[in-house]
Amino acid sequence: MSTSHTTLMRRELHDGWQLVAGSGPVPESIADRTFAATVPGCVHVDLLAADAIPDPYLDNNEAATAWIGLTDWTYTTTFEWKADGHARQDLVFDGLDTVATVRLNGAPVLHSQNQHRSYRVDVRDHLVEGTNTLEVAFSAPIPWANARSLEYGARPRPYPLPYEAIRKSACSFGWDWGIATYTSGIWRPVALESWSVARIAEVRLHAAPTGTGGRVTATVVVERDGDGTDLDVVLRAEGPAAVATFAADEATGVVELTLPEVALWWPAGYGEQPLYEVRVELAVGDQELGRHDHRVGFRTVEWDTRPDEEGTPFALYVNGKPVLVKGVNWIPDDALPVRVDRSRYERRLRQALAANLNLVRVWGGGIYEPEEFYDVCDELGMLTWQDFLFACSAYPEEEPLRSEVEAETREQIVRLAAHPSLVLLCGNNENVWGHEDWGWKTYLDGATWGAYYYFELFPALVEELAPHVTYSHGSPFSPAGSIRTRRHTAPSTSGSSGTGRTTPPTPSIGRASSRSSGGRRLRPGPPCVGPSPMSP
Known part of the structure; x- marks a missing residue:
């Protein structure tokens, strides 16, 4: 070393x-x-x-x-x-x-x-x-x-x-x-x-309001090179700092910082979007080894799915206040996504604001957008619903695809979960619907189709890596349906809780299940199966 x-x-x-x-x-x-x-x-x-x-x-x-x-x-x-x-x-x-x-x-x-x-x-x-x-x-x-x-x-x-x-x-x-x-x-x-001794491999941030103040929690994973040594992890936010020491045999730890007074982050149309600079530093003594910078917002998010005499609602509450969701699907803004820069993201999202929208759903047939996209959403108060990238198809659960899916999902949950604009993670676009209503069961004849991802892997990873984020098994999805569901939640007005755990359909402050899909409706019918004849 x-x-x-x-x-x-x-x-x-x-x-x-x-x-x-x-x-x-x-x-x-x-x-x-x-x-x-x-x-x-x-x-x-x-x-x-x-x-x-x-x-x-x-x-x-x-x-x-x-x-x-x-x-x-x-x-x-x-x-x-x-x-x-x-x-x-x-x-x-x-x-x-x-x-x-x-x-x-x-x-x-x-x-x-x-x-x-x-x-x-x-x-x-x-x-x-x-x-x-x-x-x-x-x-x-x-x-x-x-x-x-x-x-x-x-x-x-x-x-x-x-x-x-x-x-x-x-x-x-x-x-x-x-x-x-x-x-x-x-x-x-x-x-x-290039690095020595250790580097910051992963930072999982969660910012939550506590009365008039706020608490920032950082779960930090370090990678070491060679023999271990004690490491200091410093968490800073707008001046105050907290320090945790990782012993020579520790690779993961938690450091928390309390701020005496913070302003709440709100969706567009409901208030301001104050963002706070957070920095995680890794050090040996007085020598810094690396740092991780991020902006956070303090807010609570809850989805009310308590059934009543009218049916099952899917109502969004931010900071205890009901939000009328006006949303659209977001597909890649260019068939060649590398041509889209921050200014283009901001132009598109401001157009959405001008149309009186307050939520974009990043559709499961596209890409995980870069940080610039989510940063702009944080700044504008544009709520985001993020699909995991599975759309309109039965997906194999066999290796090596299985391990690749887990690797990408772990990385994206950690990357996105700290954004205050993120209010929902969703397992797929239309795949559960396809399995139930489009005749897939006959074609599959027992073959895997993605159920392990949507009902086991994804909720487990969200619970492990970002338990403050709500997860839905798919879209469209009925929380009152017969397929496995998570427990329902009621909105809290105390400002002390994070998010409820639920299995919602598409966001709506109204009743029953609306639906959200990329492009026009794909009608059920005989699916394409097997490889394409298009080959060299």
């Missing part, structure tokens, strides 16, 4: 990337070319920048560019490195879309097969003094998904391509409201992180 106690250093590796096509039905005009690549980015963005393909949104260009999803692609760059005294050198990908093998100086260091999670790998044994070559080789997503579909077995879905067999944005394979791209790329930042 290094004795140099210095702060974690992060160096982004976004420069000098080049892109080449590999095997697949590549047009002759592209086959022998090398393209300058933007990282973060995707294949389509680079080919469009080089005028190598037409705009897929126009005319019949969606079909004319479909070959991209049948083609392997390789990104390559070089970077300089020299020893910096740190014990660990981690290569960190915040997002790879989707199936890729990463090589550093010719040695394979990572294989990815999930767009919806990050990856970290220790590469200290593969770095060399001087010039290093980094390569990310993507496998074509369409044939890869087809092959996995054959392994898992046929599953019902509304479209030909087996998007349920790959952890990639479902709508990238096309939807009734949008074009198919089947793109590949390093779609989120990539960096080399």
Whole structure:
């Protein structure tokens, strides 16, 4: 273990990337070319920048560019490195879309097969003094998904391509409201992180009002390198600080901080949205090893699902006050999501506010949006309902998909749960409905379809990682139905509780179950099953 106690250093590796096509039905005009690549980015963005393909949104260009999803692609760059005294050198990908093998100086260091999670790998044994070559080789997503579909077995879905067999944005394979791209790329930042002794691996924050004050609780997970040493974890919020000491054999601990006076965070139209800066610092003595910054808001959230003589309500209360929910579905704002920046998110969400909306439901066939999206929602008071990314299909529960689903879900719950705008996590879009009413049971003939995820894994992970967030098994969903439910809750006006645990349908202050879906209604009927005939 290094004795140099210095702060974690992060160096982004976004420069000098080049892109080449590999095997697949590549047009002759592209086959022998090398393209300058933007990282973060995707294949389509680079080919469009080089005028190598037409705009897929126009005319019949969606079909004319479909070959991209049948083609392997390789990104390559070089970077300089020299020893910096740190014990660990981690290569960190915040997002790879989707199936890729990463090589550093010719040695394979990572294989990815999930767009919806990050990856970290220790590469200290593969770095060399001087010039290093980094390569990310993507496998074509369409044939890869087809092959996995054959392994898992046929599953019902509304479209030909087996998007349920790959952890990639479902709508990238096309939807009734949008074009198919089947793109590949390093779609989120990539960096080399250098650190010694320990680093902050995970922070789970919860801010709750307590009378006129507030309490911030931080559950902190650290990763250590080599032999342990005592660590200090410092929690700061608007000046005050609290400290917890992790013994040499401890990797997880909790630190709490009480603020004597805070202002409540409210949804748009019900009050202001004050946000408080919170910082978690990791230190050895007086030497800082790393930090994590986040903004929090103090509010309570409860869903009332107590049955009465009129039926079963699904009423939202924030800070003990009923909220009339006026919501919409949010689908990716571009078929190439890498083109959407913070200013575009803010423009769209302000448009929603101008239309007198106060909730956006991030639909399960899209992506987990980046931090900028949820930050803007926090600032504007735009409530968010977040689907886990499962939509309109039966999903296999077998390995390796099962482990990938758990990894992505753990990461996204931790990432999103501290946002005051988040009021609901939902297991899927229309999958429970499909299983019950669309004839899936006949087609499945006993095969897995996702029930383990929606009724066991997801609620268990929410309870473990963010028990203050309400979870619904799916949408649409009736809390009075025969399928397994969680206990009901009544709203509290004391301001001391977090959220109730419930299994709600789509938000409504009214009665019974409304429903929410991406695009127009997908009607029940004979589903597509098995792999697509579209192959190289």
